Amino acid sequence: MTPYSRKSLPILKMLPLGGLGEIGLNCLSMEQSNFRFLVDCGVMFPDETMPGVDLVIPDLSYLDAAPPPSAIIITHGHEDHVGAVPYLLTKFSPTVYGTRFTLAVLEQKLQELKINTSSKMIEITPRSKIDLGPFEIEFLRVSHSIPDGVGLAVNTAHGIVVISGDFRMDLSSKREDATDLKRFAELGETGVLALLSDSTNVERDGFSLPESEVGHTLESIILEAKGRVILSVFSSNIARIGQIMEIASRHRRKVALSGKSMVQSINLARNLGVLKYKDELIVALKDISQIPNHRILLLTTGSQGEPLSVLSRLAGRSHPDLRIEPGDTVILSSRFLPGNDRAISSMLNSFLLQGADVVYEKIRNVHASGHAHIEELKLMLRLTKPRYFVPIHGEIRQLVLHGRLAVEMGIDPQNVLNAFDGRSIIFNKGKGSLGESHHTGRIYLDGKGFGDLGSQLIADRRRMSENGLLTCCILYKKRTGKIVGGPILKSCGLIREEEQNELLQGAGEAALEAFNRLQAEKKLHDPGCADEIARELKRYFNRHTNRRPVVIPLLVEV
Numbered sequence: 250m251t252p253y254s255r256k257s258l259p260i261l262k263m264l265p266l267g268g269l270g271e272i273g274l275n276c277l278s279m280e281q282s283n284f285r286f287l288v289d290c291g292v293m294f295p296d297e298t299m300p301g302v303d304l305v306i307p308d309l310s311y312l313d314a315a316p317p318p319s320a321i322i323i324t325h326g327h328e329d330h331v332g333a334v335p336y337l338l339t340k341f342s343p344t345v346y347g348t349r350f351t352l353a354v355l356e357q358k359l360q361e362l363k364i365n366t367s368s369k370m371i372e373i374t375p376r377s378k379i380d381l382g383p384f385e386i387e388f389l390r391v392s393h394s395i396p397d398g399v400g401l402a403v404n405t406a407h408g409i410v411v412i413s414g415d416f417r418m419d420l421s422s423k424r425e426d427a428t429d430l431k432r433f434a435e436l437g438e439t440g441v442l443a444l445l446s447d448s449t450n451v452e453r454d455g456f457s458l459p460e461s462e463v464g465h466t467l468e469s470i471i472l473e474a475k476g477r478v479i480l481s482v483f484s485s486n487i488a489r490i491g492q493i494m495e496i497a498s499r500h501r502r503k504v505a506l507s508g509k510s511m512v513q514s515i516n517l518a519r520n521l522g523v524l525k526y527k528d529e530l531i532v533a534l535k536d537i538s539q540i541p542n543h544r545i546l547l548l549t550t551g552s553q554g555e556p557l558s559v560l561s562r563l564a565g566r567s568h569p570d571l572r573i574e575p576g577d578t579v580i581l582s583s584r585f586l587p588g589n590d591r592a593i594s595s596m597l598n599s600f601l602l603q604g605a606d607v608v609y610e611k612i613r614n615v616h617a618s619g620h621a622h623i624e625e626l627k628l629m630l631r632l633t634k635p636r637y638f639v640p641i642h643g644e645i646r647q648l649v650l651h652g653r654l655a656v657e658m659g660i661d662p663q664n665v666l667n668a669f670d671g672r673s674i675i676f677n678k679g680k681g682s683l684g685e686s687h688h689t690g691r692i693y694l695d696g697k698g699f700g701d702l703g704s705q706l707i708a709d710r711r712r713m714s715e716n717g718l719l720t721c722c723i724l725y726k727k728r729t730g731k732i733v734g735g736p737i738l739k740s741c742g743l744i745r746e747e748e749q750n751e752l753l754q755g756a757g758e759a760a761l762e763a764f765n766r767l768q769a770e771k772k773l774h775d776p777g778c779a780d781e782i783a784r785e786l787k788r789y790f791n792r793h794t795n796r797r798p799v800v801i802p803l804l805v806e807v
């Protein structure tokens with residue numbers, strides 16, 4: 250690392266490109282002395298306000314200005330931290346650093362998307378260090394709900410910046426998986442300039458539930474179950490999947506796997522030696538009918554009510570090979586993510602109506618969060634003793650609450666830097682402050698396309714879903730402007746059947762009146778002619794139905 254005199258300290262700039270103001274899209278740019286590297290580049294999954302969107306990634310156009318990112322460090326393999334890296338690698342060729350499991354997750358994604366990259370993949374281990382331009386970076390082991398997570402200690406010209414990564418302090422974890430509290434404390438004694446800490450669970454009191462307690466609860470439920478156990482868990486939660494397989498083996502249940510991501514994740518973890526089980530424990534899904542119900546455990550994804558998942562198809566009685574039977578026990582060993590509550594509730598209600606017992610987080614301890622609760626967040630602050638504090642990874646309310654918590658723990662209120670996406674954090678001559686804002690945003694993807702759908706297209710889709718669609722076609726002679734056909738109107742999702750004839754007749758008259766006015770004003774060939782007819786139809790339906798549909802006007806010259 251380059252030594253600097255106090256007077257010649259280069260400015261340190263940190264810019265969140267995502268993850269500060271929402272759950273997901275985590276991406277942080279760190280810059281010093283004309284050198285830039287990134288920490289994570291994740292996705293966000295769409296909600297009900299994004300019809301037709303499959304994936305959301307951060308807008309990385311800020312990186313187009315020099316210098317290009319020389320490296321990216323991926324703290325762990327969850328989608329909200331690694332999911333957008335393949336798209337980054339289509340634009341830039343940074344060296345990629347990550348732990349063994351994390352890099353394996355990334356390489357699997359690159360293969361699925363058929364992306365070839367010239368970027369080097371370099372495996373790192375906890376407590377190892379690398380020199381990255383003007384920075385020295387140490388990797389800090391943290392416990393999370395996926396293997397091989399790390400935080401970072403970034404030695405800069407101004408001091409050490411600690412980035413917690415997603416973490417919890419589960420004292421029941423195996424030593425090789427536990428958060429390295431000793432090293433965080435040693436850094437605190439050395440002196441930490443700034444702590445950037447995960448805010449996801451700042452609204453949850455106490456300590457996070459130990460994973461071992463989840464295991465005990467699951468074992469008691471499985472032991473009591475009289476029929477099949479259908480257990481849903483996030484496919485990345487390898488530690489819990491390992492516990493479930495051990496429980497199944499102890500109680501002589503065969504495990505059937507369902508869901509592409511579940512099978513891929515388990516195979517990946519087993520190939521890397523992270524997950525161990527005997528081959529005879531697994532049975533093919535097609536063969537479970539040959540095994541008594543009380544000897545079956547179906548391990549699947551779909552806990553968020555995803556429409557095409559096995560759980561949703563079982564709830565809707567649409568699975569081609571399986572049906573819920575009285576005596577089945579359905580366990581959702583996961584948290585209900587915001588925005589999915591309605592789909593999950595509908596699914597659980599259906600299982601109960603079909604005679605199954607249903608167990609989920611609100612009634613039994615069948616899930617433990619991978620994110621630190623309030624007391625763990627306080628402990629991280631006590632251990633690292635930072636001068637400055639920057640809450641990261643969360644929605645605005647969570648970032649603000651975490652900032653207040655830091656003040657309660659003794660951080661100077663002026664040293665709590667509440668930055669949101671696009672607002673830079675600057676350290677100049679050892680002092681921290683919020684700097685200028687830069688353009689950030691979201692890129693909406695559908696299907697396998699890499700192009701941005703655009704906010705206008707999303708708005709149009711949303712409007713169609715809420716207000717319906719209307720097409721209006723008018724055929725007229727080019728030379729005279731005389732109408733020879735139409736207006737022909739077709740609507741979708743706009744008008745109740747009993748009102749259709751009356752409203753469409755009135756809409757046709759409104760379109761005809763607008764056309765005749767444009768003809769009289771000799772504007773039929775103007776570029777905005779069709780748009781004027783569309784506006785008139787929107788005004789008509791707004792007056793009569795309080796809706797403003799998407800209108801597609803077609804003026805055809807013959």
